[in-house]
Amino acid sequence: xxxxxxxxxxxxxxxxxxxxxxxxxxxxxxxxxxxxxxxxxxxxxxxxxxxxxxxxxxxxxxxxxxxxxxxxxxxxxxxxxxxxxxxxxxxxxxxxxxxxxxxxxxxxxxxxxxxxxxxxxxxxxxxxxxxxxxxxxxxxxxxxxxxxxxxxxxxxxxxxxxxxxxxxxxxxxxxxxxxxxxxxxxxxxxxxxxxxxxxxxxxxxxxxxxxxxxxxxxxxxxxxxxxxxxxxxxxxxxxxxxxxxxxxxxxxxxxxxxxxxxxxxxxxxxxxxxxxxxxxxxxxxxxxxxxxxxxxxxxxxxxxxxxxxxxxxxxxxxxxxxxxxxxxxxxxxxx
Amino acid sequence: xxxxxxxxxxxxxxxxxxxxxxxxxxxxxxxxxxxxxxxxxxxxxxxxxxxxxxxxxxxxxxxxxxxxxxxxxxxxxxxxxxxxxxxxxxxxxxxxxxxxxxxxxxxxxxxxxxxxxxxxxxxxxxxxxxxxxxxxxxxxxxxxxxxxxxxxxxxxxxxxxxxxxxxxxxxxxxxxxxxxxxxxxxxxxxxxxxxxxxxxxxxxxxxxxxxxxxxxxxxxxxxxxxxxxxxxxxxxxxxxxxxxxxxxxxxxxxxxxxxxxxxxxxxxxxxxxxxxxxxxxxxxxxxxxxxxxxxxxxxxxxxxxxxxxxxxxxxxxxxxxxxxxxxxxxxxxxxxxxxxxxxxxxxxxxxxxxx
Ligand SMILES: Nc1ncnc2c1ncn2[C@@H]1O[C@H](COP(=O)(O)OP(=O)(O)OP(=O)(O)O)[C@@H](O)[C@H]1O
Ligand SMILES: [Mg+2]
Numbered sequence: 037x038x039x040x041x042x043x044x045x046x047x048x049x050x051x052x053x054x055x056x057x058x059x060x061x062x063x064x065x066x067x068x069x070x071x072x073x074x075x076x077x078x079x080x081x082x083x084x085x086x087x088x089x090x091x092x093x094x095x096x097x098x099x100x101x102x103x104x105x106x107x108x109x110x111x112x113x114x115x116x117x118x119x120x121x122x123x124x125x126x127x128x129x130x131x132x133x134x135x136x137x138x139x140x141x142x143x144x145x146x147x148x149x150x151x152x153x154x155x156x157x158x159x160x161x162x163x164x165x166x167x168x169x170x171x172x173x174x175x176x177x178x179x180x181x182x183x184x185x186x187x188x189x190x191x192x193x194x195x196x197x198x199x200x201x202x203x204x205x206x207x208x209x210x211x212x213x214x215x216x217x218x219x220x221x222x223x224x225x226x227x228x229x230x231x232x233x234x235x236x237x238x239x240x241x242x243x244x245x246x247x248x249x250x251x252x253x254x255x256x257x258x259x260x261x262x263x264x265x266x267x268x269x270x271x272x273x274x275x276x277x278x279x280x281x282x283x284x285x286x287x288x289x290x291x292x293x294x295x296x297x298x299x300x301x302x303x304x305x306x307x308x309x310x311x312x313x314x315x316x317x318x319x320x321x322x323x324x325x326x327x328x329x330x331x332x333x334x335x336x337x338x339x340x341x342x343x344x345x346x347x348x349x350x351x352x353x354x355x356x357x358x359x360x361x362x363x364x365x366x367x368x369x370x371x
Numbered sequence: 372x373x374x375x376x377x378x379x380x381x382x383x384x385x386x387x388x389x390x391x392x393x394x395x396x397x398x399x400x401x402x403x404x405x406x407x408x409x410x411x412x413x414x415x416x417x418x419x420x421x422x423x424x425x426x427x428x429x430x431x432x433x434x435x436x437x438x439x440x441x442x443x444x445x446x447x448x449x450x451x452x453x454x455x456x457x458x459x460x461x462x463x464x465x466x467x468x469x470x471x472x473x474x475x476x477x478x479x480x481x482x483x484x485x486x487x488x489x490x491x492x493x494x495x496x497x498x499x500x501x502x503x504x505x506x507x508x509x510x511x512x513x514x515x516x517x518x519x520x521x522x523x524x525x526x527x528x529x530x531x532x533x534x535x536x537x538x539x540x541x542x543x544x545x546x547x548x549x550x551x552x553x554x555x556x557x558x559x560x561x562x563x564x565x566x567x568x569x570x571x572x573x574x575x576x577x578x579x580x581x582x583x584x585x586x587x588x589x590x591x592x593x594x595x596x597x598x599x600x601x602x603x604x605x606x607x608x609x610x611x612x613x614x615x616x617x618x619x620x621x622x623x624x625x626x627x628x629x630x631x632x633x634x635x636x637x638x639x640x641x642x643x644x645x646x647x648x649x650x651x652x653x654x655x656x657x658x659x660x661x662x663x664x665x666x667x668x669x670x671x672x673x674x675x676x677x678x679x680x681x682x683x684x685x686x687x688x689x690x691x692x693x694x695x696x697x698x699x700x701x702x703x704x705x706x707x708x709x710x711x712x713x714x715x716x717x718x719x720x721x722x723x724x725x726x
Contacts (some may be wrong), residue, residue, distance in 0.1 A: 268482040274437055275477075276497040276548060277470030279463075290487050366532040367486055 135335040151322030158245025166250040170257025192251030201317035221321035260292040301357035305349040383410035390448035402660040411588040418603030426612035471501040474549030478561040480541035484533040491529030516547040539570035611668030618704040628706040
C-alpha cells in the first residue's frame with residue numbers, strides 16, 4: 037500500500053504541473069491589471085515604475101517559471117526555516133502579494149487558522165449529527181422520523197448557504213440579539229470569557245455549514261445503509277440470533293460507511309470552496325475572504341497560488357479517498 | 372438410503388400449524404403462505420420442493436421472524452418448537468432461538484457472509500451470543516467447527532475474509548456458522564443451488580455426514596428432485612403458498628397423487644427427456660395471490676380441473692397410510708386435491724412416466 041501511495045504521488049506531479057500552467061495562463065489572460073485600482077492622477081512614469089517593481093512587466097512564461105521555482109523550492113525552504121530556525125531560504129525572493137507586498141504564504145498562514153476552526157467545526161458537527169440520523173432513517177425507513185428527516189435534508193441541501201446565513205443573522209443576531217452578526221477575527225482566546233465569546237461568534241457560521249453538510253451526509257449514509265440492510269449477510273447476522281444493535285451497527289454500518297467515508301474525503305477540498313460564501317456572509321477573515329479580496333484587487337500571485345493550492349488539495353484528497361477505501365474494504369488490495 | 376421407520380414415532384421438533392403470512396404492500400396484499408402445516412421429527416430430513424415463487428422461503432423465514440416487517444405479517448398459525456409456540460415470543464426471545472436452536476443456511480454463499488469481517492469473527496459471533504463464550508474460547512471452538520466442515524488449514528483461515536474463499540468453502544463456512552451452537556433444527560434454503568455440480572455433491576455429503584453425527588432435524592429446500600430422492604425422509608410439495616402434497620419420500624416418488632406433483636416429476640430429465648419442462652410451457656409462473664385462495668390455485672394449469680376446483684379450495688387430507696406404517700397419525704400420504712379418489716394411486720407411476 038505504501039508503494040501504491042508513493043506511485044500515485046509521483047504520478048500526480050505531472051498532473052499538478054499541467055494544472056498549475058493552465059491556472060497561471062487563465063488567471064493571466066483575464067482582463068484587468070494590478071494598476072487599474074490606482075488613481076489616474078498618478079503620472080505614467082511612476083506607474084511604470086510600480087509595475088516594474090512588482091515584476092508585472094515580465095513575459096508570462098518567465099513569471100510562470102519564477103513562480104514555479106518559488107512555489108516548489110523557495111517557499112518550502114522558508115517553511116522549514118520557520119519551523120527549525122534554519123536559514124535555507126537565504127534571502128531568496130518569495131511569492132509576494134501585489135496587493136499587500138507581503139509574502140503570499142504568510143497571508144495564507146494567518147488566514148488558514150480562522151478558516152480551519154470554522155469549517156472544521158462545521159464539518160465535524162455535520163458528520164456527528166448526520167451519520168446517526170442517516171442510520172436511523174434507513175433502519176426505520178418511511179417512518180415519520182425518516183419522512184421529516186428527508187424533508188429537512190431536502191431543504192438543507194437545496195437552500196443556498198448565503199440564504200440560510202443571512203436568515204440566521206436576521207433572526208438570531210439582529211432580532212433576538214443572541215449572537216454577534218459578524219465574526220471578530222482579532223479575538224484571541226486567553227481565558228474563559230474570550231473562549232465563550234469565540235464559541236458565540238462561531239455559532240452561526242458553524243450552524244450554517246453544519247446544516248448544509250449534514251443534509252448531504254445524512255442522505256449518503258441513509259442510502260448506503262438502506263442498500264446494506266437489504267443484503268443477504270444482514271439476514272445471516274439475524275439468522276445467527278445477533279441482537280439488532282449488533283446487526284445494524286457492526287454488520288450493516290461497517291459496510292455502509294465505506295462509500296460515505298470516500299465521499300467525505302473527496303468532498304473535503306470543495307468545502308473549502310463552499311466556505312468562501314459563508315466567510316463572506318459572516319465576515320470571517322479566512323482563506324475564502326483572502327481569495328475574494330485578491331480577485332477584486334487583481335492580485336495575480338495570490339489568486340494563482342490559492343487556486344493552485346485548491347488543485348493540490350483535490351489531488352491529495354483523491355488519493356486519501358483511495359487509500360481509505362483500501363483500508364476499510366478488505367476486498368481491495370493495492371499492488 | 373435409509374428412511375423413516377425407527378424415527379416415525381418420535382415427537383416433532385418443529386410442528387407448524389396453519390401458518391399464514393401476508394405481504395402488506397399498502398395498495399395490495401400478497402398472500403404468500405396460506406394455512407401451511409407441516410412437522411419435522413428429530414433426526415429427520417424433510418425435503419421441500421415447488422416451483423419458484425411457491426412460498427418455500429417465505430414459509431421458513433416466517434417461522435423465526437426473519438422477514439422484514441413491514442411488509443411481511445404473520446397473520447396466524449402456530450409454530451411449536453418442542454411444544455412451545457415461538458410466534459408468541461417477543462422479538463428478543465425469538466432471537467435467542469435463532470442461531471441457537473434453529474440454524475439457517477442460505478442459497479448464495481457469495482453474498483451471505485459479511486465481506487468486511489473475517490471468517491473467524493463471523494463464526495465466533497453465535498458462540499459469543501448464545502453460549503456466553505469469551506473471544507478466546509469462541510475462537511478456539513470456531514477452529515474446531517471449520518475443521519468439522521472440512522476446511523483445510525482451519526487455524527490460518529480464521530483471519531481470512533470471505534472473498535478469499537471459494538464458493539464451496541464459503542458454503543462450508545455458512546454450515547459451520549449454522550451448526551455452531553448445535554441446533555435442534557437446521558433449515559437449508561437451496562444450499563447447493565449456487566454451486567457447481569461436484570461441489571454440490573460434496574456439500575450434500577457433508578450435510579448427510581453431519582446430520583448423522585449431530586442427529587438434528589433438517590428442512591432442505593431445493594428444486595432438485597434428484598437430491599430429494601437421495602437424501603430426504605419425507606417430502607413436502609408446495610404450490611401457490613400451500614402444501615399440496617406431503618408423503619414419505621418413497622411413497623411420493625412411487626405414487627405421486629397431486630396433478631402438480633406429477634407434472635413436477637415429469638420435468639425430471641431422467642424420466643423422459645422429450646417432455647422436459649413441459650409444465651413450464653403450459654403456463655408461466657405460479658399465481659401471485661392477491662387474496663387468500665378460495666379455490667384450488669393449480670386449477671388453471673390442471674387437466675382435471677372442474678367446477679368444484681374453481682369454488683372450493685381442497686384441504687390437505689390423508690389419502691393413504693405410510694408404507695412403513697406406524698400408528699403416528701401425522702405420518703402418511705397427504706394430498707390437497709378434489710380428484711384424488713378419481714386418480715388411482717397405483718397407476719400414478721405409470722402416469723408420471725408416460726402420460
Ligand atoms: N418482500 C416481498 N414483498 C412482496 N411479495 C413477496 C416478497 N417476498 C416474497 N414475496 C412473494 O412471496 C411469494 C413466495 O416467495 P418465496 O421466495 O417464498 O418463493 P420460493 O418458493 O422460495 O421461490 P424460489 O424457489 O425462487 O426461492 C412470491 O410469489 C413472491 O411474490
Ligand atoms: Mg426461495
